[in-house]
Amino acid sequence: MFAPKMYGVCLRYAKDEDTAQDYLQEGFIRVFSHLGNFRHEGSLEGWVRRIIVNTALEKLRKTDIFKNSLEVETALNKASDGAQVIDQINTADLLQLIQSLPSGFRTVFNLYAIEGYTHQEIGDLLRISEGTSKSQYSRARQWLQQRIIQKEKSDGKAR
Amino acid sequence: MEKPGDELKDLFFENLHDFEMKPPQGLWDSLSQKLDAELAVGNKGESDKVLILFRQKFADFRKNPPETVWNKIEQHSIRQNRRRLLIFATAAAAMLLLALLPLRMMIFNPVTEIPSGLSKTSQLSTPLEQVVSNAREAKAQTETSQQRTSKTLAMSSFAPGSESHAGNQPLSPEVNKQEVEYNAVFEEKVNEAIVSAETKFLPEEKPTPSEDRMSRALLAARILNQKADFELDDQRRKEKTARERYNVSLAYGSVPGGSVSATELLYENTNVRYRNDAFQSEMAYQTSFYEEIESTDVNPPLTLGLKLSYQVGKRIHLETGISYTSLSVISKSVEMENAYNEYERSLYYLGLPVGLRWDAVSAKQFRLYLAQSVMIEKGLKAINRNLHYENNKLFESSHFGMNIPGFQLSSLTTAGADLSLYNNFSMFGEAGLQVFFLNSTQPFSMRSAKMAWPVFQTGIRMNF
Numbered sequence: 001m002f003a004p005k006m007y008g009v010c011l012r013y014a015k016d017e018d019t020a021q022d023y024l025q026e027g028f029i030r031v032f033s034h035l036g037n038f039r040h041e042g043s044l045e046g047w048v049r050r051i052i053v054n055t056a057l058e059k060l061r062k063t064d065i066f067k068n069s070l071e072v073e074t075a076l077n078k079a080s081d082g083a084q085v086i087d088q089i090n091t092a093d094l095l096q097l098i099q100s101l102p103s104g105f106r107t108v109f110n111l112y113a114i115e116g117y118t119h120q121e122i123g124d125l126l127r128i129s130e131g132t133s134k135s136q137y138s139r140a141r142q143w144l145q146q147r148i149i150q151k152e153k154s155d156g157k158a159r
Numbered sequence: 160m161e162k163p164g165d166e167l168k169d170l171f172f173e174n175l176h177d178f179e180m181k182p183p184q185g186l187w188d189s190l191s192q193k194l195d196a197e198l199a200v201g202n203k204g205e206s207d208k209v210l211i212l213f214r215q216k217f218a219d220f221r222k223n224p225p226e227t228v229w230n231k232i233e234q235h236s237i238r239q240n241r242r243r244l245l246i247f248a249t250a251a252a253a254m255l256l257l258a259l260l261p262l263r264m265m266i267f268n269p270v271t272e273i274p275s276g277l278s279k280t281s282q283l284s285t286p287l288e289q290v291v292s293n294a295r296e297a298k299a300q301t302e303t304s305q306q307r308t309s310k311t312l313a314m315s316s317f318a319p320g321s322e323s324h325a326g327n328q329p330l331s332p333e334v335n336k337q338e339v340e341y342n343a344v345f346e347e348k349v350n351e352a353i354v355s356a357e358t359k360f361l362p363e364e365k366p367t368p369s370e371d372r373m374s375r376a377l378l379a380a381r382i383l384n385q386k387a388d389f390e391l392d393d394q395r396r397k398e399k400t401a402r403e404r405y406n407v408s409l410a411y412g413s414v415p416g417g418s419v420s421a422t423e424l425l426y427e428n429t430n431v432r433y434r435n436d437a438f439q440s441e442m443a444y445q446t447s448f449y450e451e452i453e454s455t456d457v458n459p460p461l462t463l464g465l466k467l468s469y470q471v472g473k474r475i476h477l478e479t480g481i482s483y484t485s486l487s488v489i490s491k492s493v494e495m496e497n498a499y500n501e502y503e504r505s506l507y508y509l510g511l512p513v514g515l516r517w518d519a520v521s522a523k524q525f526r527l528y529l530a531q532s533v534m535i536e537k538g539l540k541a542i543n544r545n546l547h548y549e550n551n552k553l554f555e556s557s558h559f560g561m562n563i564p565g566f567q568l569s570s571l572t573t574a575g576a577d578l579s580l581y582n583n584f585s586m587f588g589e590a591g592l593q594v595f596f597l598n599s600t601q602p603f604s605m606r607s608a609k610m611a612w613p614v615f616q617t618g619i620r621m622n623f
Contacts, residue, residue: 004221011222024224025231032232037435037443050450091216098213113210114217124453124493141209148209 002045003028006052012110013056015099023059027052053115057125060107089148097147105140112137250568250596254533404470408587410482410618412462432598433607438543438561442490442502451493457605458487462616466512474518478532482510486604498554503544506604508567510536525578530589532571538563541602565600569593571614583622590615 007024014020030051038047098106107126111117112133117125119133126133433439446452466480486506492499514532544558573591580586593614595606605612 004223005219007222007224008217008220012217012220021224021228025228025235028228028232029235032236034448037440037448039440039444041444047448050447054450089212089216091220094213094216095220109213113213144213145209148212 002048005045006048009049009052010056011095012098012114013053013060013107015103015106023052023056026059027055030055057107060103061126063103089151093151097144097151100147101140101143104136105143108133108136109140109144113141246596250533250570253531253570406468406476406620406622408464408466408468408480408618408620410462410464410466410587410589410616412464412482412614412616413459431603431608433603434565434599434601436541436561436602438502438504438541438559439603445500446490446492451495453491453493453499455488455490455608457608458489460487460605461485464510464512464616464618468516474521476516476518478512478514478516478530480512482512482534482536484508484510484536486606488604497551498547498549501544501546501548503546504602504604505542505544506563506602507539507541508536508563509539510534510567512571514571523579525576527576528574530571530573530575530591534569534571536567536569538565538567538601561602563602566597567601567606568596569606570596573614573616575616577620580619585620585622586618587620588615588617 003024006027007020010020010023010027011017014023027048031048034051038044098109101109108122111122111125112119119130119137122128122133123130128136435443443449462482462484464480464482466478468476468478471477484507486508488504490502492501512532512534514530516528516530518526518528520527541561541563542558543561544556546553547555571591571593573589575587575589577585577587591614592611594611596610598607598610601607
């Protein structure tokens with residue numbers, strides 16, 4: 001029932017489909033083995049989603065998720081920031097962009113922009129400081145914006 | 160006097176105080192949409208169009224996962240069930256083996272019966288043992304004859320000539336005759352033994368009669384001395400063996416190192432098995448099903464044990480006893496608004512170990528051994544504490560006790576060394592691996608998080 005939605009969540013946190021499938025598999029094994037713990041006091045979907053997100057975060061925490069941040073930072077400094085965001089860009093392209101983000105940026109961006117966590121909460125979840133979370137989000141945003149503009153330009157030329 | 164303005168106020172109050180009117184249709188929908196739009200922008204600022212774009216696009220994003228994911232989940236479940244079955248089968252086999260081994264030893268190693276027609280002498284291995292045995296038989300016969308003589312004397316009122324009875328009166332000629340006969344038998348037996356020993360020990364060249372007498376006398380003296388020494392040694396050896404068949408040990412055990420804190424100890428970890436009791440459910444509820452748990456610290460367990468072992472084979476000892484174990488787990492919740500909770504659980508167990516110890520190396524001062532045992536433990540009590548901290552200071556606390564149902568089964572494999580200290584006392588140290596089963600019947604502890612743990616035990620052993 002929730003599988004497509006949860007797979008969507010996993011795709012956002014993972015760098016590729018294989019990793020997303022691993023997250024989904026591990027997450028659903030946890031869901032099934034702890035189903036007895038659910039007390040029907042909140043939304044089941046919310047509970048499942050939190051387990052899936054937590055699974056993805058746990059896996060990401062095991063790797064050094066911020067290791068590629070520096071290289072991207074250098075690239076960002078050269079980028080221009082004046083263009084407008086195009087609303088018409090499709091979800092598949094955005095997903096591809098998210099997946100191409102370095103894991104640290106991707107995780108913070110997902111948690112802040114899509115899940116709605118505060119920077120303090122993200123800091124607690126990822127065991128980083130609130131400032132790091134803010135800067136990671138800011139750079140991720142800048143990086144995405146630049147890619148979207150580039151994509152729009154290349155699409156415009158193609159048309 | 161009533162003011163004119165008050166009438167107007169009353170008029171409005173009476174007409175409008177309980178006034179009700181249904182809001183126009185679609186008002187709530189439009190309010191909801193406005194709220195959603197505001198939420199989308201939220202505190203992040205209206206200029207954050209990237210955020211809005213992604214939120215909108217991924218708000219209801221879904222994609223069907225491939226079938227292979229479900230196959231993998233199913234396979235995982237089957238594998239886990241198989242593993243559980245294998246673990247139970249191994250534990251059951253180990254217990255059965257341990258239960259049957261002493262029985263097998265009793266059935267197939269009965270006390271050695273000497274077949275009729277063969278004397279004990281013929282089964283002895285060394286010539287000296289044969290000589291001594293012959294001499295012992297002769298002495299036994301002599302003693303029996305002396306007893307019979309004494310009995311005869313006791314029965315008769317008069318026994319003249321006896322030095323040991325009836326006031327040093329001499330024995331009667333008949334009794335003297337009997338004694339002489341018995342002495343002759345004894346002498347004959349000793350002579351036989353000496354001749355037998357001579358043929359094996361002494362050189363073949365024939366001695367002169369005087370030398371022969373001398374050597375016989377010396378040999379007889381030697382045999383008698385050796386017999387006495389041998390009997391004494393034999394007696395000591397038997398006493399020592401009987402004494403060391405049992406030993407008692409007092410042991411202290413723990414896991415090396417300090418507290419353990421790792422992601423594998425998280426409550427929602429797939430491999431974790433534990434019982435969901437009232438405290439656990441409350442904790443799960445308060446921490447959004449463990450998602451707000453920041454860390455889980457497991458304190459090193461403390462085990463005190465009293466072991467009794469009995470030697471059932473040349474190098475094998477059967478061990479049993481009683482052990483007391485204390486376990487403690489502290490989980491800390493994420494700090495929010497300068498407040499956090501700590502959930503502390505202490506568990507106390509009483510265990511009954513049954514196992515075997517095999518002496519691989521046995522020297523005078525020390526021995527090295529391997530031991531395998533199974534232990535069944537019953538939880539005595541669980542003490543649960545809930546501590547609430549604000550600004551890093553304990554603000555509120557509550558605690559309650561709880562019974563622990565079910566049993567904890569474990570298998571303990573160790574290698575150890577035993578060093579003799581003083582007399583019957585020795586010091587031992589053991590290290591090995593303990594694997595815990597039936598964890599899902601027990602409250603959360605270090606054993607629920609990881610089945611296999613290293614163990615270290617040390618203590619004093621007393622042989623008696």
